[in-house]
Amino acid sequence: MSTASTETSSHSHAGHGRHDPHLAHHFDTPEQQFTSAKLGMWVFLGTEILMFGGLFCAYSIYRHNHPLVFKFAAEAYLSTKLGTLNTIILITSSLTMAWGVRAAQLNQKKLLMVCLVLTLMGAAGFLVVKTIEYSAKWNEHVWVGAWNEYNADNDASYAQYTRPPDQPATRPTALLTITATQPSPMVMVDDGNTTADRSQIKPRYDYGLSQSIITHPDSSNSGTGLSEEEKRELGYEKLSASDQWHVNTFFSCYFLMTGLHGIHVVVGMGLITWVLLRARRNEFSSEYFTPVDLVGLYWHLVDLIWIFLFPLLYLIH
């Protein structure tokens, strides 16, 4: 294979006799190789930011169009405590990752491995908390898309005029089991689960009330028809009909953003494990620690994205 031959014939014309097993044949110096790797990683991280940028853009548009929906859903369903806990966990894991990079640069193999293990534990802890949150959503029937009872597909009264009669909505089969066991969406869902803001969830479908709120007589707030006090204690029934219909959109944003971020956490765990195994084999030194550095960069980006997700989703006021 040509790989082998390029490795062996690498330095015949490079002009310096030093042998560095990590220096690829097309680079002149280890510094040049390190700079290239680092630049390439930064460019790649740029693409990651742009990819999440699309989601942030969708979030901004829907939040701008339906501010009360986001306030209602975040307060009623998201636990700020768990979100804060996860933020602390991720920031700490970023610290241990950065410490690990430093350890690699200083030839401290043991410290590097300890730091990597701690980072891995942080990542796992983050996912555990996330799982707790996701299962709470599942129990409350506000999971992603079709498994969310706010979804228009799950509401016959909307479905009848949003879908042509001859074209029934195609639902995943799992949905059918949920809808079969849960009470009608016209009734408030309270299956005994306790969440912080459970008391604020009011019976959902009361068209008379919500219609009257749309034309609230003493509306001092632009467009929403709610006074400041009403906004503070926002219940579903106080949302306008259009807003009620868009509660589902909040959950779409929530699950897509945290889900894509969660996938990145899982990928990061794989990368950290890979670096950990290589560190155990003594592959890194102050001469060569590029993979540790690059995985560290990636991990900081994952952390950074969460730092944006946390206030956008959990701290809506």
Add this chain to the structure above:
Amino acid sequence: MSIAQHPSKEAQPDNYLTHGKGFMSWAFTLDHKRIGLLYMAFVLSAFAFGGTFAVLLRTSLLTPNHWMIADDTKAKLFYNNMFSLHGAVMVFMFIIPAVPAILGNFVLPMMLGAKDVAFPRLNLMSLWIYAIGACFFGWVLFGGILRTLFDIHLPFGWGLDTGWTFYTPFSTSKAEDGMVAGVLGAFVLGFSSILTGVNFITSIHTLRPRGMTWFRMPLFLWALYATSIIQILATPVLAITLLLLVAERLLHVGIFDSSLGGDPVLFQHFFWFYSHPAVYIMILPGMGVISEVISSHSRKHIFGYNFIALSSVALALLGFLVWGHHLFVAGQSNVADSIFSLLTFSVAIPSAVKVFNWLSTLYRGSIRFTPAMLFAMGFILLFTIGGLTGLFLGALQTDVPLHDTYFVIAHFHYVMVGSMVFAFLAGMYHWFPKMFGKMTNPFWGRVGAIMLFIGFNVTFFPQFVMGAHGSPRRWATYPAEFQVYHDISTVGAYIMAISLITVLINWLAALKWGKPAPANPWGANTLEWRTPSPPPHDNFPTPPIADDPYDMSKWEFDPSIEGWVIRQTEAPHPPDDRTLSVPH
């Protein structure tokens, strides 16, 4: 002359084509030149695949009503499947990778005087991601045709009928088609594109040789750099858009589907935020090729180097600000319409800067009508027509009636096919001797170029007229008054097919019978011409030192090898002191 007798065979026994034998040495090669050739095999296959269905499409439009298939529903579905296949294959598998992945991969490291791109393994990965994505996507699309025509149900072979744009709610409202599979295919292809972009940007930043400052880079590299910037900034947005589309289909989240509270126009914004810059991913590398070809084949220093270089960057940046002109009739506010229209007109400035600089380069040059030069001249003419007709579509008043008519089809084919394909073929003829060490037959190359130029105009010019008369695009049947235009257009498509086959045979014949190529058959001064043709595995026997890439004065023609050599009387210009430091 047979190859074995040629003296250079003994002088240069090991080149990249003979360095390592067998399937594995190609499939797992890290050599950018071999990766470029493998890309060529895949991308040209995709071109033939999409082209076949273009010809079939035109054939089906010979008469106002279906004549190929009697059943009305079937005929319409077949038509929809065909234009979706043609568009998706040509855009995602041919135009986007053609110049960067084939010519860029082959030439970029050599223009940098380097041994390889910065990340050879990433490069190989990008190739195979492309191959897998292209095969899968092609399978989905072709399976749809089989399903429609012969009722053959292949796994994943659902087919698409939304066109290459996947517009919602077409793409979210129907229960059964190949949306999810097709969208995932495009998603995978996007990854390949991103990896190539990362590689090129890093290579240009860190691998430039001694003496090559940013403003001494060949213009092809400037164009590839600008292209890569777009690839890494725009493609991720397409990726997330397509992921959202898949989530919409599989999970029923409500981002784009209005029946779930989503907004279909948001999809158009997202899609064109990628796909308008993608138009510049397609055209910018072609413009880079033209700068090289025009200068070396008219033996004249490129005119207005700085302006051409910076206009590439300007196009890359402006390309991000004009996506809204695809939404003039989609329910955008009047203010947004006006702003996007204005910004769209501003794209004309860097485009015209390039055209005028190329014309000034040609002026009083020693023009050689090589096939590469003919294709480049065809490019300038067709790009000018394509660009000027774009002004009609950028203006609000004229866009509203012209929207979704054949005028639009003609416009973007002038820019995409008339320009991009011509630039690609110009580049292929320009670098063919370097790639394979063989000269093409210039006569048949010229025949191909002229025939393609004629065939192209016969195909697409009537579509301007037809569109101006209001004939809508994407209709399987049409009023009888348009038949004459459609028939002329179809004849043109046949001429194009024949001329492209001529070009292909010309290349294959050159591989078998072509004269051995000298190191520098055109007398160009960019670095890739300072190594034998075909180059050795490591590209350069000695690392070259870069100087002004368009100063061809030190090369003189040596009739004994029919190539250009550096004049022996004077040593190559040493680069001045301020450029000697290794650039980073």
